[in-house]
Amino acid sequence: MKNAPLFFSHTLRQIETAAASLSLMQRAGKTSTQWVLKHYPNAQNIYVLAGSGNNGGDALLTAKQLRHAGKNVFLRLSAPVTQPDAQQALSEWLACGGQIQNHTTLHADLAIDGLYGIGLNRVLSATDSQIIQELQALACPIIALDIPSGLMADNGAGNAVQATHTLSFIAHKPGQFTGQGCNACGDIHLLNLQISQSFYPEPDGYLQTIAPSAIANLLRKADSHKGSYGTVGIIGGATAMVGATLLAGRAALKLGAGRVVLGLLDKILSVDPTQPELMLHPAAAALQHPALTMLVIGPGLGTSQEAMALVQQSIASPLPLLLDADALNLLASTSQLAVAITQRSAATILTPHPAEAARLLQTSTAAVQANRIAAAKTIAERYHATVLLKGAGSICTDGQSWSINGSGNAALASAGQGDVLSGIIAALIAQGLAPLAAVRSGCWLHGRAAEDWCRENLGGIGLSASETIIYARAALNHALATCE
Numbered sequence: 001m002k003n004a005p006l007f008f009s010h011t012l013r014q015i016e017t018a019a020a021s022l023s024l025m026q027r028a029g030k031t032s033t034q035w036v037l038k039h040y041p042n043a044q045n046i047y048v049l050a051g052s053g054n055n056g057g058d059a060l061l062t063a064k065q066l067r068h069a070g071k072n073v074f075l076r077l078s079a080p081v082t083q084p085d086a087q088q089a090l091s092e093w094l095a096c097g098g099q100i101q102n103h104t105t106l107h108a109d110l111a112i113d114g115l116y117g118i119g120l121n122r123v124l125s126a127t128d129s130q131i132i133q134e135l136q137a138l139a140c141p142i143i144a145l146d147i148p149s150g151l152m153a154d155n156g157a158g159n160a161v162q163a164t165h166t167l168s169f170i171a172h173k174p175g176q177f178t179g180q181g182c183n184a185c186g187d188i189h190l191l192n193l194q195i196s197q198s199f200y201p202e203p204d205g206y207l208q209t210i211a212p213s214a215i216a217n218l219l220r221k222a223d224s225h226k227g228s229y230g231t232v233g234i235i236g237g238a239t240a241m242v243g244a245t246l247l248a249g250r251a252a253l254k255l256g257a258g259r260v261v262l263g264l265l266d267k268i269l270s271v272d273p274t275q276p277e278l279m280l281h282p283a284a285a286a287l288q289h290p291a292l293t294m295l296v297i298g299p300g301l302g303t304s305q306e307a308m309a310l311v312q313q314s315i316a317s318p319l320p321l322l323l324d325a326d327a328l329n330l331l332a333s334t335s336q337l338a339v340a341i342t343q344r345s346a347a348t349i350l351t352p353h354p355a356e357a358a359r360l361l362q363t364s365t366a367a368v369q370a371n372r373i374a375a376a377k378t379i380a381e382r383y384h385a386t387v388l389l390k391g392a393g394s395i396c397t398d399g400q401s402w403s404i405n406g407s408g409n410a411a412l413a414s415a416g417q418g419d420v421l422s423g424i425i426a427a428l429i430a431q432g433l434a435p436l437a438a439v440r441s442g443c444w445l446h447g448r449a450a451e452d453w454c455r456e457n458l459g460g461i462g463l464s465a466s467e468t469i470i471y472a473r474a475a476l477n478h479a480l481a482t483c484e
């Protein structure tokens with residue numbers, strides 16, 4: 001199995017042009033029909049929704065072939081057809097005796113969504129939203145052609161059709177795997193329309209579906225010792241938030257860091273009784289620990305003056321530095337820190353969730369979510385950092401290349417998961433992975449942990465961050481055991 005290449009719509013257009021459009025639409029119609037007949041053989045009454053463009057053309061040709069297969073097809077055309085290929089498809093539909101409706105059917109066993117494809121470039125009109133609501137109200141399985149209508153192919157924004165299956169033509173699109181796309185697409189199936197590989201340029205990015213190959217670099221040498229695997233320092237632990245720092249520390253330890261030093265603002269603990277391997281120090285002392293090779297600041301840090309001073313000192317440190325949680329909020333609040341971070345000599349890793357990303361970019365969370373890839377890349381460029389933008393379909397980028405993490409599920413929507421993720425990434429960097437490889441690998445392992453847990457807990461509710469650590473460790477060791 002390989003990671004899925006992802007293409008922005010402008011690249012897909014190049015492929016489509018190179019591979020000749022009308023026959024591609026014919027193939028899209030034929031292959032979609034075959035897919036429907038194979039997977040829904042008993043669906044007799046089929047509602048097909050066609051829009052004005054080529055996605056509508058795909059729908060018209062699918063409608064025609066389903067009719068040939070003996071199905072009762074009710075076709076709604078939302079607007080006059082504009083594209084030449086789609087006009088040809090409309091002629092074929094009419095020539096075979098098909099009719100055009102301007103309302104939604106009352107009942108269907110199956111619906112086909114061909115309202116908009118990758119040509120969607122603005123918010124849906126009220127009329128289109130109403131048409132989609134009516135489609136959704138049919139309460140039957142919905143097959144989206146290419147991409148659920150209303151979803152932006154390049155970024156996963158938009159109020160889209162909630163499809164049961166998406167038949168993705170030619171290649172996968174980033175928007176199918178991040179933001180709203182994670183909810184809208186249902187099961188995604190690639191129909192490459194028999195386009196030769198020679199027509200495909202370098203992908204714009206990729207979906208990380210398999211264990212990152214960089215994990216193989218973590219295989220241990222027999223003559224190594226704990227000093228070979230780095231010492232992670234984790235700074236945080238303000239009053240009432242010590243747990244966050246402990247979680248990050250335990251994750252770093254269990255994912256292989258040689259040693260882990262915790263620097264706590266609250267002096268309530270001098271040892272972690274359930275994880276006595278962790279070395280607990282006052283925060284300022286931990287920052288000065290001579291053995292540190294990797295620094296994390298943020299889990300449970302708070303935003304006190306003392307916390308701010310620790311962030312300043314951490315940014316001035318020559319060590320690789322991961323900033324998470326309140327360290328990101330403090331960074332976003334102070335222009336001097338934003339300048340200082342660009343002048344660091346060692347690697348910087350920022351792991352914001354969408355609201356933290358919005359603060360870093362001085363914008364709204366909605367604006368970040370409307371274009372997650374661009375937001376993550378802009379943060380990386382502005383702060384000279386490797387960035388993990390969290391949330392469904394996490395984005396990993398160094399500002400140049402980007403990938404979407406393909407593992408994980410909603411079981412990870414629980415307290416402390418971000419702290420665990422910071423600890424995992426820090427452990428991987430401490431063991432020698434480059435920042436982007438560590439971010440990709442850590443994020444993938446974290447998601448894989450949740451998937452493995454869900455196989456045993458099918459409802460997917462109740463995964464605690466502490467349990468995620470155990471499953472992530474198992475996922476890492478499994479990946480190591482199976483790498484070549």
Ligand SMILES: NC(=O)C1=CN([C@@H]2O[C@H](COP(=O)(O)OP(=O)(O)OC[C@H]3O[C@@H](n4cnc5c(N)ncnc54)[C@H](O)[C@@H]3O)[C@@H](O)[C@H]2O)[C@@H](O)CC1
Nearest residue numbers: 016021024025053054055116117118119120121122123146
């Ligand atoms: N070009 C080709 O060679 C092929 C294209 N194919 C299909 O063609 C689709 C792309 O077709 P189009 O480029 O015609 O675009 P769409 O059919 O996705 O959209 C139609 C047009 O609607 C307009 N539009 C965009 N957003 C709108 C909005 N919110 N409200 C009203 N109008 C809006 C745009 O001008 C757009 O071109 C693909 O997704 C795929 O389904 C496939 O048939 C395979 C071959």
Ligand SMILES: [K+]
Nearest residue numbers: 113116147149
């Ligand atoms: K569609």
